[in-house]
Structures are given as C-alpha cells and as structure tokens.
Amino acid sequence: MEINKPIKIEEEYESTLKKMETIFHAKPNTKEGDLLELLSFLVHEYELKHHKIEALSPIEALKFEMEEQGLNQISLAKQIGMSKSSISVILNGKKPMSVRFMKYLHQHLGIPAHILLS
Structure with a gap:
C-alpha cells in the first residue's frame, strides 16, 4: 500500500x-x-x-462501567452504602450525583473525574 x-x-x-x-x-x-x-x-x-466521538455524560459513564464490571444497582448500592432506590433515582437522572458518590465512582470504578464533573 x-x-x-x-x-x-x-x-x-x-x-x-x-x-x-x-x-x-x-x-x-x-x-x-x-x-x-x-x-x-x-x-x-x-x-x-x-467521526467525532461525543463525551459520555456522567450517567452514561456510570451505566457503562456498571456493565463492564458486572454490577447491577443492588451490588453498586451495597458497595457504596446506599439504597438501591437512591442508585435508581440517580441513574434515571432525577437526582444529581453527590460529591461523595462521584468520588467513590472515580476512586473505585475508575470513571474519570472530568466526566463526572461535566
């Protein structure tokens, strides 16, 4: 070639x-x-x-990482010490992520901070 x-x-x-x-x-x-x-x-x-690739939203990044790591709402809730319903509300965009939650996602799931803060 x-x-x-x-x-x-x-x-x-x-x-x-x-x-x-x-x-x-x-x-x-x-x-x-x-x-x-x-x-x-x-x-x-x-x-x-x-072929511009749009950045993931924080919720899309969380859903992607949950799938990649084989986590469901219950297992994530247990890991972070939250209720499944709290995770559900966040994943549905009805409640913003707290700083504590974002910090956990960054440190334990490896989601880049710049995505979580966007």
Missing part, C-alpha cells in the same frame, strides 16, 4: 482500516511497523474531522 495523500473519503478510510488489521501486530521499527504508524496517523486525522 502506497501512502501518498491524506484520507479524504469514507471508502479510503475503510480500506485503510482493513489494511491496518492485516499488519496490526507489526513490530516497531520494521517496514510494516512504520506503515502501521503512518496509517494510524492518517486514520486519526480523518476521524478527528469526520
């Missing part, structure tokens, strides 16, 4: 991703490793312009 221009259209983006899959495990400082690095840069630049 010859690299002589930036990615400009979706078809080029898709074909570049497919090429990257075939050389994904290339070792650094090899011909394929250098190609993977260049393709990664081109894909990143294209994605910045055409």
Whole structure:
C-alpha cells in the first residue's frame, strides 16, 4: 500500500482500516511497523474531522462501567452504602450525583473525574 495523500473519503478510510488489521501486530521499527504508524496517523486525522466521538455524560459513564464490571444497582448500592432506590433515582437522572458518590465512582470504578464533573 502506497501512502501518498491524506484520507479524504469514507471508502479510503475503510480500506485503510482493513489494511491496518492485516499488519496490526507489526513490530516497531520494521517496514510494516512504520506503515502501521503512518496509517494510524492518517486514520486519526480523518476521524478527528469526520467521526467525532461525543463525551459520555456522567450517567452514561456510570451505566457503562456498571456493565463492564458486572454490577447491577443492588451490588453498586451495597458497595457504596446506599439504597438501591437512591442508585435508581440517580441513574434515571432525577437526582444529581453527590460529591461523595462521584468520588467513590472515580476512586473505585475508575470513571474519570472530568466526566463526572461535566
């Protein structure tokens, strides 16, 4: 694959991703490793312009982490020392997260503080 221009259209983006899959495990400082690095840069630049990823809301981040960590409302409530109904009210957006709750989510579930504070 010859690299002589930036990615400009979706078809080029898709074909570049497919090429990257075939050389994904290339070792650094090899011909394929250098190609993977260049393709990664081109894909990143294209994605910045055409595939913006919106930041998660605090509630979306919490729901995502609960799913990732296999937690339900009851188990999260037990961990933090709250009632299931309090967790439910927060997850439904009817009550804001307290500072104590956000601090727990950051420290124990790994949710970035900037997301919790947004």
